[in-house]
Amino acid sequence: MDRLFLDEFRLVLCLMSRFGYTAVSISGLFNFAGLKVEPGPVWDSRGVGAIGMHPGQSGIKGWRLPIFISATAKLIFEALPCRCAARRWDGTLKRGKVKLHQEIEQELRSKSSQQVAIIGGSASGFFTASLLARAGCSVQVLERSEQLDPTPRTLIVTSHMRTLLGEVGERAVVNEIRNFELFTDGRSAHVPLDRPDLIIERSQLIRGLAEQAQAAGAKISFGNRFTSVQSDGAGLRVGIERMQGGHAEELHADVVVGADGALSRVAQEAGWPRQPTVPLVQAIVRVPADMRPDTVRVWFVPDDTPYFYWLIPESPERAVLGLIGEDGQETRRCLERFMEKRGFTSLGFQGARIPVYDRWTPVERRMGAGRVFLVGDAAGQVKVTTVGGIVTGFRGAIGVSEAIMNDGESRELRSLRRELDLHLFIRKTIHQFKQADYSRLVDLMNASTRRSLSQYTRDEAANVLWHIALSQPRLLLLGLRGLLSGGSILPKNRG
DSSP states (O other), rough: OOOOHHHHHHHHHHHHHHHHHEEESOOEEEEEETEEEEOOOOOTSSOOOOBBBOOOTTSSSSBBBBOOOOOHHHHHHHHSSSSSEEEEOOEEEEESOOOOOHHHHHHHHHTTEEEEEEEEHHHHHHHHHHHHHTOOOOOEEOSSSSEEEEEOOOEEETTHHHHHHHHHHHEEEEEEEEEEEEEEEEEEEEEEEEEEEEEEHHHHHHHHHHHHHHHHTEEEEOOOEEEEEESSOOOOOOOETTTTTOOOEEEESSSEEEEEEEEEEEEEHOOOOOOEEEEEEEEEEEHHHHHTTTTEEEEOOTTTTTOOEEEEEESSSEEEEEEEEEEHHHHHHHHHHHHHHOOOOOSSSEEEEEESSSSSOOOEEEEEEEEEEOGGGGTOOOTTTTTOEEEEEHHHHHHHHHHHHHHOOOHHHHHHHHHHHHHHHHHHHHHOOOOHHHHHHHHHHHHHHHHHHHSSSSHHHHHHHHHHHHHHHHHHHHHHHHHTTTOOOSOOOOO
């Protein structure tokens, strides 16, 4: 054990006490990247918020010692995949009044005894199940299908997914993207990525998350169609209909989590308003001979869509060519015209309806003594700039798990709301762009601007905005003009 680190750890605790934080019974033996440390490093839900740094004598640079608030500590510490494995947990860090060890254990036991019903075997639903099961909750996932057979779909996510999921996410990766090529009206721009984007296969990801949830102790029950949720005085009464036989049953739960997609039945039953959605359509095609398999191509064609077309390679041979539109049939026709014009032949089609984030949806509603939550697409936790919701849905799962275990409080949800609101601001600035505006946008992408886009991912909107504003102020004027042009980002057909 590094004596210098122990001294530094004591200094960290002294600094914490100076700012009102009190360590209570911290002990344990941890293994972090092969280095045994006592007491060990503890990570919060995002691996950020450092209060101390190791000098790096073991070759580990800049790992963090974040703080926790009461019950959230045990939840995140035990649930999230990370490089430190605790042999035992025996304490917490809390700001303000010191709690006795017995009080802390009693609080954790009472929160961990909750019965949680998660409706929908989605990626965010299974991740929520895994988090809560590892925290000690009794978790049951109710899935409508008779077996785990998720619809295949090729998706692109940022490297942040690796941070959140670890090995279970890695198994779903089928390709890595290191370059973006942007096209509009004969103009182009090339953006290399410092951290590669990941191409994942949705069905593989969901299967891996389901296995992880079951290994954590969650029960998955297939062939159950959710029908209702009502207060029963002591909690919630969950109505389901068996797909085989059609007979109705009722289950008791303290908490219900709606993870049943953009057209959530849980949201409808619990009184949330219906959210707008847009169609996603993509065709499986062969990779063009002049295209590298580590490169994504994006076309801005505002006459067809206020979003964009994409060509995403999932292997050296196959790619998906798609777009987001506003009307399903017209979106399909636009895609077919685009393919014909550029010589693509479809090997098959994939599609979905994606929620449009136009404001933050509060994720919790009280029903008597019970609580109902929404997560992922059901809560509209989607970046409206790109209409991508995998990473934000996982962050929503962390936030909902924190809220369930911590009396409604969640730092992750507050952070996620800020991120999604920034994406909404960006979408509003470009949603009414015409062809001339996109041409001007590409023309203004100087070397410094492209460097900023290389350094920061789509899940770091604040950093992207700040550095682009510094590197190319004229982009701000272009965006301001788009913002002042008015108009709604909601589809005309709000199906």
